[in-house]
Ligand code: ADP
Ligand code: ASP
């Protein structure tokens with residue numbers, strides 16, 4: 265007998281029929297004698313709808329109130345799923361995040377989990393209940409409702425698994441595991457039996473949203489056994505996220521290609537090349553709470569530099585306005601930008617021991633006539649920023665070049 269946390273994503277609970285199917289799957293595990301905690305997301309599209317309603321009232325909704333609204337999607341699915349479990353003849357009880365007491369900090373819309381009370385859940389499990397806990401939400405010290413950032417139910421599930429010392433955390437979704445790249449973009453993508461935490465963390469933070477980044481961080485930190493599986497198939501082992509040593513000896517250099525469309529690039533042209541310029545440009549951007557990703561600075565022959573960086577598209581207009589305001593003070597020649605950029609990355613722990621990956625990557629992109637505008641590397645990844653119109657082409661050729669296509 266094991267203690268298992270099962271998380272079901274939005275598409276898996278999109279209709280009442282699908283919720284009934286989820287209940288049937290949970291019932292099978294329960295009847296095998298396992299203790300089960302289920303964490304559903306909101307029905308697919310529901311969180312977007314709720315945020316949309318808030319934006320109809322206010323262009324810049326108050327974050328506290330936004331969380332009050334956005335968290336309700338999961339309150340619906342926990343109730344429905346508990347009822348569906350009753351119909352399967354099981355004892356089941358639902359809790360919202362605040363009811364469990366998933367304690368978070370007060371960063372509304374992207375709160376961090378600080379602690380989880382396990383008393384009620386443990387008592388219910390001992391009384392043979394399936395415990396259904398709302399994903400994506402918690403409450404801060406003062407009882408304010410908080411949400412954990414988009415895709416946050418993954419993190420709720422992993423945090424519960426860590427708090428209760430579960431034997432496994434299963435993330436059920438609409439694909440049957442983690443693939444070498446998004447199978448919706450490259451049909452030749454291959455399902456991975458295992459992927460290391462480190463690689464999964466890079467993939468997630470570089471745009472593969474099959475798992476929320478924080479859930480992977482949490483699982484790595486608390487040694488939670490984490491598996492991604494399909495909620496639409498009965499068979500299959502899915503993908504197990506592992507520590508590096510557990511991977512097979514003979515591993516590919518590149519494990520996957522990640523991409524992110526949500527990229528915009530801004531350039532301050534011809535600023536004087538002197539100490540403090542980066543601070544002067546990025547200081548006001550940071551003060552406006554805008555996250556900067558890649559940064560590049562090119563020295564021209566006249567002693568001036570072009571300073572470029574990327575932000576998410578949602579922050580593009582705000583960042584452009586700030587730069588235009590500071591351009592005069594900086595003595596810059598001008599500000600230009602493009603919000604139709606994307607980032608494509610090759611990820612693999614094998615890169616550590618194999619030089620030449622970057623040049624191979626740049627070579628194939630050049631052969632396709634794709635201009636690389638920015639580059640960033642770490643020990644296990646290489647990312648390039650390119651125009652969005654080349655995204656599919658770049659992902660496909662890189663996937664093939666690094667031997668990831670199914671046929672290879
Ligand atoms: P859920 O609603 O179940 O949380 P998500 O939409 O958040 O599901 O995540 C699943 C989706 O992630 C898949 O439908 C797939 O399009 C996308 N995805 C992106 N990259 C990958 C990848 N490398 N492997 C598998 N799926 C991926
Ligand atoms: N319902 C939330 C969202 O759409 C959380 C989740 O699905 O994980 O972002």
Ligand code: MG
Pocket residue numbers: 273415418473474475476
């Ligand atoms: Mg998700």
